[in-house]
Amino acid sequence: MTAPEADTKTTPLNALHRELGGRMVPFAGYEMPVQFPAGILKEHIHTREAAGLFDVSHMGQVRLRGAAAQAMERLAPVDVVDLEPGKQRYALFTNDSGGILDDLMITNAGDHLFVVVNAGCKAQDIAHMRAHLGDEVTLEVLDDRALLALQGPQAAAVLARLAPAAAKLLFMTGAAIEIDGVPCFVTRSGYTGEDGFEISVPADRAVSLAKRLLAEPEVAPIGLGARDSLRLEAGLCLYGHDIDTTTTPLEASLAWALTKTRRADGARPGGYPGAEVLFEQFANGVTRRRVGLRPDGRAPVRESAELVESTGRRIGQVTSGGFGPTVGGPVAMGYVEKEHAKPGTAVRAMVRGKPLAVTVTKMPFVEQRYYRG
Amino acid sequence: MSNRKYSKDHEWVTVEGDTGTVGISDHAQEQLGDVVYVEVPEAGATLEQGGQAATIESVKAASEIYSPVSGEVIEGNVALADEPGTVNSDPHGAGWFYKIKLTKPAELDGLMDEDAYKAYLESLD
Structure with a gap:
C-alpha cells in the first residue's frame, strides 16, 4: 500500500478509506477513494436503493458572520437576505461577463451563514469572499471540520436512530443537531438526486461518526466514481465540466437558481457581477443551452465528444457523460445551439470518429426523491 | 496447464490448431472496473499484432484493446453486447472477445506464459 504523495492533502477519513479497501486517487488536490471493493455499479445502485456514505470533506466549509447576507448578494445572483433561518439555497458566484466562478450551497444557520463550496474552487472562492464581502463580515474557514x-x-x-431531529428536516433546510453525542450541522441536501443529508462534523469525531453510520445495516461506503454517476443521472452540474467561467447560468439551464428578487424586474435587481449580461440573456434568450442527452445505442458518450447535426456541422459538445447504472444505459449532458435544445431533437455525437445517434432529453434522467414533508 | 499467453497490454490468447481466442486478463478487468460496453471486431476483419482490435468501456473510462496476435477475425463475441459484465465475471471464459485465424503463429513465442505474466504484474506494482 502506497502512502499519499507529499503535496496531496488528505481528509480525516483517509485511513478509514484504506481500511475499507478504497482505491485512492488524486482529486482536486486531495487523495480520495474513487471506489470501494463493491465497485462503482454496486455502490451506485446501493445508494439508490438503501443508503450510501460519502466523504466530501475535501469541499470547503465556511462560516460567515455579520452582515453576510447583504454582502453575499453582491457576489451571487440569488436571494440571501430573505433566506429564512434554517433554509438552504443553491447559489452561484458570477464574474463580470456573467460566467460561473463556482456553484455553492448557502444555509442560514441563524446567527451565521454556513457556506459549502467545491473543493477545486475552494482557495479561489475564499479569496473572492475575503476580497469582496467587506469588513462587516467575518469569514471563518472551517478546516477543522469534515x-x-x-x-x-x-x-x-x-x-x-441516531438523531431523530435530523430526520424531521425538510429538503434544503439545515440545523445544528447532535448525532450520537457529536455536535454536527446537518442539512437535508445532497448531490445524488436522492433524499439525504450532508453532515458537517468536527474533524476529530469524523471517523467515529462514519464508523457508527457504516455499522447500520443499510449503509455502505461510496466512492467518487458513483458520486459522479449518481449526480449525472440526477442532471446535476459538475463545476469545471458542465459549468465554468465561460458558461452563464442561463446557458447552463440554471435560470431557476437566479431568484426572481434579483432579476431586472425584481425587488433587489442586479448588484452582482455580470448582472447586465444576465438581464440581457433573460430578455433576449441565449444561443446555446445545457441539455440532457440520451445515446440511442449502448455505447457511452463521454465528456468533450462533439455534437453535430445531420449535415455534420458542429452544434455543441458533451460536458459530462457515461453509463447510468439506474437508467441501465448511457446518459450525458452537454451544450447545444438553442435550435437543437428541444427535448426529442435528434443529434449525433462523434465517438471514435463515428457519429452516434443521440436524443436531446429532459433531465433528470431519474426521478428526484427529495423529502419535502 | 493452460496454454494461455499474455501480452504486455493485458490481453490473453489461447490457441487450438491455427485458431486463437482472445480476451483480457483478470488483472485488466479488475483495473477497469465494471464493464458496461464492449465493441468487438466483426468476422473478416484483419488485425495486426498490437493494432487496435476492440473497445471496452467501464463505468470509469473507455479503453482500447490491442490484438496480441495477427490474423483474420473468425467471430466476435456478440453476447458481450447484451452482457458486457461477463468480462468482469468470467474474463478467461465466457468473457472472450473474438476468435482469430492466426497468420503469424510465431508471434506467440514473444508473448508471456502464466508465470511470466504473473512476474510481469508484480514488476508493475
Whole structure:
C-alpha cells in the first residue's frame, strides 16, 4: 500500500478509506477513494436503493458572520437576505461577463451563514469572499471540520436512530443537531438526486461518526466514481465540466437558481457581477443551452465528444457523460445551439470518429426523491 | 496447464490448431472496473499484432484493446453486447472477445506464459 504523495492533502477519513479497501486517487488536490471493493455499479445502485456514505470533506466549509447576507448578494445572483433561518439555497458566484466562478450551497444557520463550496474552487472562492464581502463580515474557514454525505431512500431511517431531529428536516433546510453525542450541522441536501443529508462534523469525531453510520445495516461506503454517476443521472452540474467561467447560468439551464428578487424586474435587481449580461440573456434568450442527452445505442458518450447535426456541422459538445447504472444505459449532458435544445431533437455525437445517434432529453434522467414533508 | 499467453497490454490468447481466442486478463478487468460496453471486431476483419482490435468501456473510462496476435477475425463475441459484465465475471471464459485465424503463429513465442505474466504484474506494482 502506497502512502499519499507529499503535496496531496488528505481528509480525516483517509485511513478509514484504506481500511475499507478504497482505491485512492488524486482529486482536486486531495487523495480520495474513487471506489470501494463493491465497485462503482454496486455502490451506485446501493445508494439508490438503501443508503450510501460519502466523504466530501475535501469541499470547503465556511462560516460567515455579520452582515453576510447583504454582502453575499453582491457576489451571487440569488436571494440571501430573505433566506429564512434554517433554509438552504443553491447559489452561484458570477464574474463580470456573467460566467460561473463556482456553484455553492448557502444555509442560514441563524446567527451565521454556513457556506459549502467545491473543493477545486475552494482557495479561489475564499479569496473572492475575503476580497469582496467587506469588513462587516467575518469569514471563518472551517478546516477543522469534515463533511459526510448520507444519501439514499433509507438515509432518513438510519439517521433517525441516531438523531431523530435530523430526520424531521425538510429538503434544503439545515440545523445544528447532535448525532450520537457529536455536535454536527446537518442539512437535508445532497448531490445524488436522492433524499439525504450532508453532515458537517468536527474533524476529530469524523471517523467515529462514519464508523457508527457504516455499522447500520443499510449503509455502505461510496466512492467518487458513483458520486459522479449518481449526480449525472440526477442532471446535476459538475463545476469545471458542465459549468465554468465561460458558461452563464442561463446557458447552463440554471435560470431557476437566479431568484426572481434579483432579476431586472425584481425587488433587489442586479448588484452582482455580470448582472447586465444576465438581464440581457433573460430578455433576449441565449444561443446555446445545457441539455440532457440520451445515446440511442449502448455505447457511452463521454465528456468533450462533439455534437453535430445531420449535415455534420458542429452544434455543441458533451460536458459530462457515461453509463447510468439506474437508467441501465448511457446518459450525458452537454451544450447545444438553442435550435437543437428541444427535448426529442435528434443529434449525433462523434465517438471514435463515428457519429452516434443521440436524443436531446429532459433531465433528470431519474426521478428526484427529495423529502419535502 | 493452460496454454494461455499474455501480452504486455493485458490481453490473453489461447490457441487450438491455427485458431486463437482472445480476451483480457483478470488483472485488466479488475483495473477497469465494471464493464458496461464492449465493441468487438466483426468476422473478416484483419488485425495486426498490437493494432487496435476492440473497445471496452467501464463505468470509469473507455479503453482500447490491442490484438496480441495477427490474423483474420473468425467471430466476435456478440453476447458481450447484451452482457458486457461477463468480462468482469468470467474474463478467461465466457468473457472472450473474438476468435482469430492466426497468420503469424510465431508471434506467440514473444508473448508471456502464466508465470511470466504473473512476474510481469508484480514488476508493475
